[in-house]
Amino acid sequence: MNTLVDIRRLKKHFPIRGGVLRRPIGAVKAVDGVSLTIKRGQWLGLVGESGCGKTTLAKTVVRLLRPTSGHVYFDIPDAPKAQIEALESADKNSRELASLLKENDLATFSGHRVQLFRRRAQLVHQDPFTSLDPRMKIKNTVAEPLIIHRVLSGQAQQTAVKDLLTRVGLSAGQMERYPHQFSGGQRQRIAIARALATKPEFIAFDEPTSALDVSVQAQILNLLKDLKKEFGLTYLYITHELLIAESVCDYIAVMYLGKVVEMGRPEEIFHTPRHPYAQSLVAATPVPDPARRVGRIVLPGEVPSPANPPPGCTFHPRCSRASKECHELEPPLEPVGGDHYVACFHPL
Numbered sequence: 001m002n003t004l005v006d007i008r009r010l011k012k013h014f015p016i017r018g019g020v021l022r023r024p025i026g027a028v029k030a031v032d033g034v035s036l037t038i039k040r041g042q043w044l045g046l047v048g049e050s051g052c053g054k055t056t057l058a059k060t061v062v063r064l065l066r067p068t069s070g071h072v073y074f075d076i077p078d079a080p081k082a083q084i085e086a087l088e089s090a091d092k093n094s095r096e097l098a099s100l101l102k103e104n105d106l107a108t109f110s111g112h113r114v115q116l117f118r119r120r121a122q123l124v125h126q127d128p129f130t131s132l133d134p135r136m137k138i139k140n141t142v143a144e145p146l147i148i149h150r151v152l153s154g155q156a157q158q159t160a161v162k163d164l165l166t167r168v169g170l171s172a173g174q175m176e177r178y179p180h181q182f183s184g185g186q187r188q189r190i191a192i193a194r195a196l197a198t199k200p201e202f203i204a205f206d207e208p209t210s211a212l213d214v215s216v217q218a219q220i221l222n223l224l225k226d227l228k229k230e231f232g233l234t235y236l237y238i239t240h241e242l243l244i245a246e247s248v249c250d251y252i253a254v255m256y257l258g259k260v261v262e263m264g265r266p267e268e269i270f271h272t273p274r275h276p277y278a279q280s281l282v283a284a285t286p287v288p289d290p291a292r293r294v295g296r297i298v299l300p301g302e303v304p305s306p307a308n309p310p311p312g313c314t315f316h317p318r319c320s321r322a323s324k325e326c327h328e329l330e331p332p333l334e335p336v337g338g339d340h341y342v343a344c345f346h347p348l
């Protein structure tokens, strides 16, 4: 599988303003140095506690937000990326570097180039009750991306909308209705149809089923599975529900306070988590399999504020294994066998 999305040292900080002049007095480090690759055809799960930066990461990757620093490459071969890395360590101000970044790094794109990219990468939001415009008929909601990106018009557009709605399990007869006339699950289907309109290669889902009943959740997950297969899609899937991540994802990344602390295949993350945070997250999940019940680990302390993260390993104030090193140095994400990576000086 080749790499479709390649995120390198990505940061997204939100300024905190204060005083009468509203000057920046600090920053919320929502995403703080994430490196991650998503292979073409992969279903990558992103898990972590509320506020750890999952939504911000997804929005930055699809360029609804502009990164503070770092790189996001979408469907870029290895050669220019390697050239950029080499030039960055040799001469940060070279013109060659600037032109390579402009050509390849999504983080530098603006205006028309972002627009062009958005056809290829879409985001589906968590809440189908607020993500659809209540005053817009469904046919217009689904057609909107086709209009914005000038993909299709007239009769061809209407036919495409009908096909999309049918494909996600709704009927063409429902085109003239408004969002309030649909259930939560149906609304999420509409949002998915809309995301598919421009024939994207990549879709980021931000907790797409967390507002839905369990039975509806399963239907939506099945739909996503089918669509992925049919259209050869690549997914970034954010979820609170570890059991869902385990059942549908090919690969999982665990985030804590703006960083990825562990990633690996679902069986590695759920059976042999190596980072103390990932372990506590897994332990806190009720599982139907008694053989896997490791006992609930309750973490001491609160999640620190991303505006003022602790030095060294950001997890150290809550970690029973923390040593002096953990207070001072940031552990790099390193391989612990196969595709399993952990950012910890004392992995389990």
Ligand SMILES: Nc1ncnc2c1ncn2[C@@H]1O[C@H](COP(=O)(O)OP(=O)(O)OP(=O)(O)O)[C@@H](O)[C@H]1O
Pocket (backbone or CB within 6 Å): 014, 028, 029, 030, 048, 049, 050, 051, 052, 053, 054, 055, 056, 057, 306
């Ligand atoms: N536009 C913004 N301006 C300032 N701070 C923000 C903004 N968006 C997010 N944040 C902050 O960034 C941090 C990460 O937020 P984010 O929404 O990415 O977390 P999350 O992991 O998606 O959480 P949840 O699971 O609750 O959805 C939080 O502290 C949040 O308050």
Ligand SMILES: [Mg+2]
Pocket (backbone or CB within 6 Å): 054, 055, 056, 206
């Ligand atoms: Mg979120």
